[in-house]
Amino acid sequence: MLQNEKSELTKQIILDKSFTLFYENGFKTTSVDKIMKATKLTKGAFYHHYKNKKELGLAVISLKVQQRVYKGMITPLYQSGNALQILETTFLDRLKSFPVYDKQHGCPMNNFINEVGDLEVAYQLALRRIIEDWKAALITLIDRGQKENTISKTLSSKAIAVYLISAFEGIRGIRKLYDTDDILDQYIDGLSLYLKQIKA
Amino acid sequence: MLQNEKSELTKQIILDKSFTLFYENGFKTTSVDKIMKATKLTKGAFYHHYKNKKELGLAVISLKVQQRVYKGMITPLYQSGNALQILETTFLDRLKSFPVYDKQHGCPMNNFINEVGDLEVAYQLALRRIIEDWKAALITLIDRGQKENTISKTLSSKAIAVYLISAFEGIRGIRKLYDTDDILDQYIDGLSLYLKQIKA
């Protein structure tokens, strides 16, 4: 195998396993040893590709976590079509179709935010960037909806965007505490009502 | 000093310091050693009063964290007066008057939820109880508001309650990422609009 490819591959393997373990057990409690055991590689390989655990954490955030949020929550917002309907499908339908695994472990980004968000500026920056991108996409969509008269024009798009994100991240944490979907269904009802209220 | 008093006092000291350190640095990264160093007591004292760190964690949640949520977010909901206005003062005014320290470190409950909420059933139960109490108080208040015709009767009180809690907990996490209040102000605008929308 080519050296570039090989290097990139093992880095990716470490990244993938790290993401999964961080997601399931948290960043702090997942040791480099555990990660490398999962990859079937050794510590030597790890410290050859990553400077330290912090660098790995940042890589997981800005590559894996960011990618995930983009795919699930940001990119869909740039579709054409009824703005309000896009909000509905992105926020409502997506949540409904989540596997139990995802419900039980919450939002990867939110987990990072609440575990290391007040610990290191570097983590803050990486996570903030995702939130800002998400917010910007929402604002663009809502603004469009207001222009096209599907969303009420009197409301601040920025305020709606932040409120939507907050509630979404909040419920993904709270849901972890339960083993049924009741609380999620109640959130979905709440969001549903909210979207109706911002309708033009 | 009486033995009962002394015992209760040191337990309280340990509990207080633990809460602070958990709040500032997280549950997992705060060791028993660090806690006892902060109390100026020793490990022997700790393990005399607490079985293990898990028991301490549960005590902090069900005593300190719960107490805090009750004082700030639940008890105020049982006041008499305009239901919608009570929601406003509890959710809006309280957040506005938060010290920087509280903004930077997020919500103690939310931190616990996202750090250990999917790790141990015992933690889940303790945290769930707080959420359920909060939800119940909100539902009672909203139901009253609907009866008294200050809150729109067509809306599900359960859905509103869960949506309010979700957004609140969500923003308290997200705010940690920033060093200004902009995002908080945007949330406040969003919540403000939301409360206007549920008005009768």
Add this chain to the structure above:
DNA sequence: CCAAAAACATACCTCTTAGTATCTTTTAAA
């Protein structure tokens, strides 16, 4: 005042942690 129990201190044990030093193996380029 004295013995027993509770409260607390000291010293330790074992395991895990992040990280380093040094080795072997694989790839690249001449």
Add this chain to the structure above:
DNA sequence: TTTAAAAGATACTAAGAGGTATGTTTTTGG
């Protein structure tokens, strides 16, 4: 095909983790 560099493996260190064993001090009740 040889040599240098990159990739990876092995073995280690020092610090910190949770927890225990056993000591000393303080309180209590007779």
